[in-house]
Structure formats: C-alpha cells, structure tokens
Amino acid sequence: MKITISALVENKPGVLTRISGLFARxxxxxxxLTAGPTENPEISRMTIVATQAAHPLEQIEKxxxxxxxxxxxxxxxxxxxxxxxxxxxxxxxxxxxxxxxxDIVNTFRGKVIDVSxxxxxxxxxxxTDKLRAFQELMVNYGIVEVARTxxxxxxxxx
Amino acid sequence: xxxxxxxxxxxxxxxxxVTVVFGYPGGAVLPIYDAILDSSIRHVLVxxxxxxxxxxxxxxxxxxxxxxxxxxxxxxxxxxVTGIANAHMDSIPMVAITGNVPxxxxxxxxxxxxxxxxxxxxxxxxxxxxxxxxxxPQAVHQAFHIAGTGRPGPVLVDIPSDILKAATVxxxxxxxxxxxxxxxVEGHPRQIKAALKAVRAxxxxxxxxxxxxxxxxxxxxxxxxANRLNIPVTTTVMGLGAFPEDDPxxxxxxxxxxxxxxxxxxxxxxxxMAIGVRFDDRVTGRKDTFGSQATIVHIDIDPAEIDKNVxxxxxxxxxxxxxxxxxxxxxxxxxxxxxxxxxxEAIGKIRExxxxxxxxxxxxxxxxxxxxxxxxxxxxxxxxxDVGQHQMWTAQYFGFHSPDRMLSSSGLGTMGFGxxxxxxxxxxxxxxxVVCISGDGSIQMCIxxxxxxxxxxxxxxxxxxxxxxxxxVRQWQEMMYSRRxxxxxxxxxxxxxxxxxxxxxxxxxxxxxxVEQMDRALPGILADKGPVFIDVRVTEEENxxxxxxxxxxxxxxxxxxx
Numbered sequence: 257m258k259i260t261i262s263a264l265v266e267n268k269p270g271v272l273t274r275i276s277g278l279f280a281r282x283x284x285x286x287x288x289l290t291a292g293p294t295e296n297p298e299i300s301r302m303t304i305v306a307t308q309a310a311h312p313l314e315q316i317e318k319x320x321x322x323x324x325x326x327x328x329x330x331x332x333x334x335x336x337x338x339x340x341x342x343x344x345x346x347x348x349x350x351x352x353x354x355x356x357x358x359d360i361v362n363t364f365r366g367k368v369i370d371v372s373x374x375x376x377x378x379x380x381x382x383x384t385d386k387l388r389a390f391q392e393l394m395v396n397y398g399i400v401e402v403a404r405t406x407x408x409x410x411x412x413x414x
Numbered sequence: 415x416x417x418x419x420x421x422x423x424x425x426x427x428x429x430x431x432v433t434v435v436f437g438y439p440g441g442a443v444l445p446i447y448d449a450i451l452d453s454s455i456r457h458v459l460v461x462x463x464x465x466x467x468x469x470x471x472x473x474x475x476x477x478x479x480x481x482x483x484x485x486x487x488x489x490x491x492x493x494x495v496t497g498i499a500n501a502h503m504d505s506i507p508m509v510a511i512t513g514n515v516p517x518x519x520x521x522x523x524x525x526x527x528x529x530x531x532x533x534x535x536x537x538x539x540x541x542x543x544x545x546x547x548x549x550x551p552q553a554v555h556q557a558f559h560i561a562g563t564g565r566p567g568p569v570l571v572d573i574p575s576d577i578l579k580a581a582t583v584x585x586x587x588x589x590x591x592x593x594x595x596x597x598x599v600e601g602h603p604r605q606i607k608a609a610l611k612a613v614r615a616x617x618x619x620x621x622x623x624x625x626x627x628x629x630x631x632x633x634x635x636x637x638x639x640a641n642r643l644n645i646p647v648t649t650t651v652m653g654l655g656a657f658p659e660d661d662p663x664x665x666x667x668x669x670x671x672x673x674x675x676x677x678x679x680x681x682x683x684x685x686x687m688a689i690g691v692r693f694d695d696r697v698t699g700r701k702d703t704f705g706s707q708a709t710i711v712h713i714d715i716d717p718a719e720i721d722k723n724v725x726x727x728x729x730x731x732x733x734x735x736x737x738x739x740x741x742x743x744x745x746x747x748x749x750x751x752x753x754x755x756x757x758x759e760a761i762g763k764i765r766e767x768x769x770x771x772x773x774x775x776x777x778x779x780x781x782x783x784x785x786x787x788x789x790x791x792x793x794x795x796x797x798x799x800d801v802g803q804h805q806m807w808t809a810q811y812f813g814f815h816s817p818d819r820m821l822s823s824s825g826l827g828t829m830g831f832g833x834x835x836x837x838x839x840x841x842x843x844x845x846x847x848v849v850c851i852s853g854d855g856s857i858q859m860c861i862x863x864x865x866x867x868x869x870x871x872x873x874x875x876x877x878x879x880x881x882x883x884x885x886x887v888r889q890w891q892e893m894m895y896s897r898r899x900x901x902x903x904x905x906x907x908x909x910x911x912x913x914x915x916x917x918x919x920x921x922x923x924x925x926x927x928x929v930e931q932m933d934r935a936l937p938g939i940l941a942d943k944g945p946v947f948i949d950v951r952v953t954e955e956e957n958x959x960x961x962x963x964x965x966x967x968x969x970x971x972x973x974x975x976x
Binding site: 322324 | 531532540541543717720721
C-alpha cells in the first residue's frame with residue numbers, strides 16, 4: 257500500500273540522509289521524496305511517498321518523529337489533502353504528429369515547452385493517476401525521456 | 415578574550431559538569447589535548463578507543479551522568495563505533511567527541527579521514543558535524559541535553575581540526591533550543607486511570623520491568639508500586655536490581671534464560687504491566703504467543719516503542735518515574751487491596767517444582783564460582799559482565815537487590831564490554847567495590863585496558879570464568895548442531911597464560927581451581943587495594959539452563975518441563 261507522509265524538518269545538513277536511512281533500515285521503500293523550503297527558510301517540507309512493508313505506518317511515523325531535526329510528521333489522508341506532481345516528458349514528434357500531440361497536451365492542461373525538429377518536451381502537472389494516463393498516451397509516439405518531481409502535498413482547509 | 419575552538423569545547427564540557435573523559439590522542443585532536451592540560455577535567459588514557467567508549471558507558475550506568483569519550487579522526491573514530499552502538503542499544507547517555515581532518519580536506523580521502531558522522535548515523539540518538547567554531551558550545555550543550563534526557567542514548571560531536579584551532583570568543587549557550595525534541599515526561603491522566611482500572615479487574619497480574627526503570631531512577635517507585643499492589647515482578651537482564659530479588663514477589667529474570675516460573679507466570683498472566691521495556695526477542699521468544707492471554711499496559715518514554723514488537727492495549731508514554739508516581743498518587747485516592755493468594759500459590763508451585771538450580775556436585779562449576787564471588791563480595795558490589803554464558807549465570811545466580819549494580823551489554827551483546835565498563839564504573843564510584851565477571855573469550859577482546867586499571871590503581875577485581883570454550887556458542891552447537899563443535903575451543907592451557915599476562919601488566923594474577931581454594935582465597939583477593947586478575951578454572955561443558963530456543967515460545971520452555 258502506498259502512503260504519503262508530509263514532514264516539517266529543520267533545514268540542516270544531514271537531515272535527508274537521516275530520513276532516507278531510517279526508511280531503508282525499517283524496510284520501507286521510498287517511491288518518491290521531495291524537499292524544499294517553506295515560508296520559513298529555516299524549515300523545509302518533505303513529502304515522502306512510500307510503500308508499506310514489514311512495519312505498520314504508525315511505527316515509521318514515530319521513528320521519524322524521534323529524529324531531532326524532524327519537527328512534525330503527518331500522514332496525508334487521500335480524501336482530505338491535495339497532491340500534485342510535475343512531469344517533463346520528451347517524445348518523438350515528427351511534423352505530421354505534432355498537432356495530435358499538442359491536442360493531447362492541451363486536453364491534459366499541460367504545456368509544450370520545447371520543440372525541436374524531431375521531438376518535443378511537454379510539461380504536465382497533476383496527481384499520479386493523471387500523469388500515468390498521459391504517459392500511456394505518449395507511448396504511441398515514442399517516449400525519449402521522462403523526468404518527474406515526485407509528489408508534493410498539503411492538507412485541505414484549516 | 416579570544417580562545418580557540420578546542421578551548422571553547424573544554425569550557426563547555428566543564429559547564430556541562432564533566433569531570434572525567436576517556437580518550438586517546440591523535441593528529442586531529444591535538445588542539446583538544448593541549449586545551450585539556452589547562453582544565454580540571456581528568457583525562458583517562460585508554461589503550462584502544464573501544465575501551466574509551468565502554469568506559470564512558472560503564473561510567474554513565476553507575477553515575478547516572480552522561481559519559482564522555484574522545485578520539486581522533488579516522489581509525490580513532492571508527493574504533494568508537496562498537497561502543498556507540500552498544501550505548502544506543504542499551505539507551506545509555508553518552509557523548510562521543512571526535513576530531514576530523516581539516517574542513518577544507520573533508521571529502522578528499524585525506525590521511526586518517528573517515529566519515530564518522532555518516533558511519534554512525536544509524537547508531538546515534540543524534541549527531542553533529544560542527545563546521546563553524548562559533549557553534550561549538552551550542553552543539554556540545556545540545557549533545558548533552560539530547561544524550562541525557564528522554565530515552566537516553568549516544569550523541570556524536572565531530573569537529574574538524576581547523577575548527578578546533580580557529581579563534582573564537584566563548585559564548586555560553588542560552589538553552590538547548592531544540593524545536594523538534596520535546597520528550598513527554600508526564601503520563602496522560604486518562605491512561606493512568608485506564609491502567610489502574612485494568613489492574614483492578616486483573617486476577618493474575620505481573621510486572622515485567624526493564625532498563626527504563628533504572629535509567630529513570632525509578633527503582634524505589636517500582637518497589638512501592640509492586641508492594642502496594644501485591645504483584646509479582648520479573649525483570650529483563652537490563653532491569654536486574656530494579657526490584658529486590660530476595661523479595662518473595664520477585665520471579666527473577668524472564669525470557670530465553672529466564673526462570674521457568676517467570677516465563678510460566680507471564681504466559682498465564684491476565685495483565686502485564688510492562689515498565690521501561692521494549693519486548694526484545696530474547697524476552698518474548700515468539701512474539702505472537704507472548705502475553706496472548708493478557709491485557710498489556712506499556713509504560714515507556716519512547717512513543718516509538720509502543721506497539722513496535724507486541725501490540726499493547728493501554729500505552730502510557732512518559733518517564734517511568736513520573737508515571738509510577740502518578741499511579742501511586744491515584745492509589746492513595748483509591749487503594750487496591752488484593753491478597754492474590756491463588757496467583758502466588760500457583761506460581762509458588764511451579765517455583766517449587768522447577769527452581770532455578772543446577773547440579774552442584776562439589777566441582778568448581780561456573781555457577782558455583784559466581785555464587786562464591788557473591789558470597790564474599792560487598793553487599794553493594796557493582797558487577798560488570800561480558801557476554802556469553804557467564805553473563806547469563808551472573809544474571810541468574812548473583813541476585814541483585816538494589817539498582818545500578820549490574821552492568822551488562824544486553825542489547826548489542828558486545829564481547830569485550832565488561833572490563834572497560836568495570837573501569838568506568840570504578841571512576842564513577844571510587845569507594846565502592848567493583849568486580850568484572852568475564853569469560854575466557856570475552857576478556858581477550860579488550861584485554862589491553864588492564865593497563866588502565868594498573869596505571870590508575872583501580873581496585874577492580876576481574877574474574878575470568880574460564881571453561882576453555884566460547885561457551886555460549888559451544889552450547890548452541892551442542893543443542894542445535896548435534897555437538898559438531900566448530901571453532902569454539904580455547905583450551906585452558908592454550909595461550910595466553912592469564913596469570914602471567916596479568917603480571918606482565920603489573921597486576922596480581924591468581925588461578926583458582928577448586929571450590930575450597932576459591933572460598934579460601936576470595937576474602938584476600940577482594941580486600942586487595944589494587945586490581946587483581948583471577949583465572950577461575952571451571953568445569954568445561956556446563957550449559958545455561960533453562961533455555962527457550964531462539965524463535966520458540968516462552969510458554970514452550972514451561973510446557974516442556976511441566
């Protein structure tokens with residue numbers, strides 16, 4: 257089962273290593289991990305998507321909380337949070353296919369941000385399912401490269 | 415006034431109340447060793463950095479203060495690793511200070527460079543790599559605060575040598591200022607009430623207590639709690655001495671080599687009060703069957719221990735001493751008065767039928783040797799053990815009636831821990847009798863620290879329970895590998911000759927080979943003002959019993975025998 261954890265951490269060297277090391281030691285696989293500063297430059301937010309293995313989620317949350325540099329840990333409830341991921345995708349786009357691809361990108365509310373003679377790069381934002389659907393459509397044209405940011409998330413309301 | 419980083423470090427150590435540091439000099443820590451000459455702090459020169467880490471550990475266990483060890487970069491730092499891991503597993507407050515190569519050389523594979531900050535990350539409570547001389551006092555202050563509060567543990571402070579040499583003006587830290595670190599001390603009142611409600615409903619309650627009780631200084635509260643509720647108490651090896659073992663309510667140790675009546679009782683209990691424990695596999699055996707008939711109340715300061723190994727019904731997160739006081743205060747309001755005659759009688763029957771005993775046939779058996787040490791030692795003797803059969807026999811047969819006297823590497827199981835821990839203990843309690851009970855395997859893993867006992871005139875008495883084997887491994891090979899002994903033989907007459915070895919260190923060496931001789935010699939040995947090393951030649955193939963096989967259920971030990 258995939259879970260999304262949001263952690264507020266002190267923006268100090270070694271924090272990322274401590275957190276990733278902890279996940280490895282406690283047998284959780286990290287699917288994606290993003291980190292960036294918050295409104296307070298001394299505090300970063302990490303969004304971790306992980307696959308639950310041997311231990312229950314509560315255990316990993318508590319272990320995370322034990323780290324001195326970790327200020328707050330919350331599990332993101334899918335019904336009560338918003339999550340987004342950004343994907344850059346480079347596909348084969350010979351002139352006779354370009355319009356088709358542009359249409360699909362528009363349908364997914366993405367943007368074409370680079371076009372060359374034989375390829376183009378599109379930028380699409382959304383939740384994981386949306387990005388997967390878009391990527392599947394691009395397979396037909398031939399994907400050259402994909403870069404994804406991993407998910408960032410915030411809880412709704414409050 | 416401008417001073418250098420090393421002097422600021424020493425100043426901060428003094429401010430933390432440090433009076434003794436165990437360490438070994440080297441290139442990267444030269445500035446610290448220069449600054450320490452002008453300090454009131456006593457430095458104990460070890461012979462190997464691993465010894466320094468175990469001494470700091472033993473010192474912390476007995477004094478209740480944070481133990482400090484110091485080493486240079488590279489191999490000096492990596493030699494501390496075993497001791498840091500040991501302190502981490504047993505939750506011992508320790509600050510390990512290491513020098514590192516100059517910051518401009520970090521990452522260049524410089525001479526004696528090791529990424530000790532990275533290497534120790536999984537085995538520390540927290541760590542610092544100080545990159546600015548101004549940060550030294552604050553980092554050290556935070557390190558002591560983190561090591562000594564909450565669930566104690568080791569903290570590493572790694573400082574590059576150019577930072578130690580850089581000029582600074584010492585500025586005292588204005589508090590730890592740690593936003594992400596706030597241990598819970600008081601238990602939640604609702605949980606306190608829920609726990610007592612469960613006790614009221616219980617017919618067959620038992621207290622299972624551990625190292626957390628000793629670390630929080632809660633032995634008196636635990637004893638009062640058990641006495642007022644009239645509940646039997648079993649302890650882990652880390653918890654020995656938290657409850658007097660000569661009290662009829664004491665069931666001794668539980669688990670793999672626990673008493674059959676402790677394991678029987680915890681299997682039959684309908685309420686387990688787990689206090690300052692972590693449901694280690696050596697205690698629980700098969701986890702799915704452990705305490706399956708019981709409501710479990712778990713008191714621990716570390717929320718991550720709750721539900722980690724065994725699901726519990728009533729968790730109370732908080733400092734054991736505070737929580738026990740809260741429970742006692744509630745009991746003042748509404749006492750529980752139960753005689754529990756039936757429960758004690760049932761346990762008594764098992765105890766009578768399967769007492770903790772061995773076949774004492776008059777030979778010098780290891781258990782007998784340990785009982786003889788007990789017979790002649792001071793009442794408040796501190797006992798540091800190593801790891802193996804002698805450790806379990808000491809846990810079973812010594813009988814600890816008061817806290818902070820049994821020093822054992824219980825979580826990591828570090829052979830070589832005993833003698834340096836005894837030395838650290840002697841520095842913490844110079845006027846008390848300290849003995850080390852070790853084995854012929856373990857003692858050789860840190861033997862070089864005999865030099866520290868000699869040069870500091872420490873009256874530690876080191877007993878080597880010499881059975882000519884790596885006994886615990888031999889026992890497992892006997893029981894689980896059809897007696898196919900593989901690399902476990904250390905024949906008594908093979909090198910080294912322990913008596914000659916002791917003498918080479920300037921230490922009195924004795925060899926004891928019979929019960930009568932040992933009984934006669936011990937008063938003189940224990941009264942000696944200096945260190946004594948005693949080679950106790952015991953019978954060779956004695957096993958530690960009773961035993962729950964690894965992965966087995968603690969109830970099976972009992973069922974096999976009942």
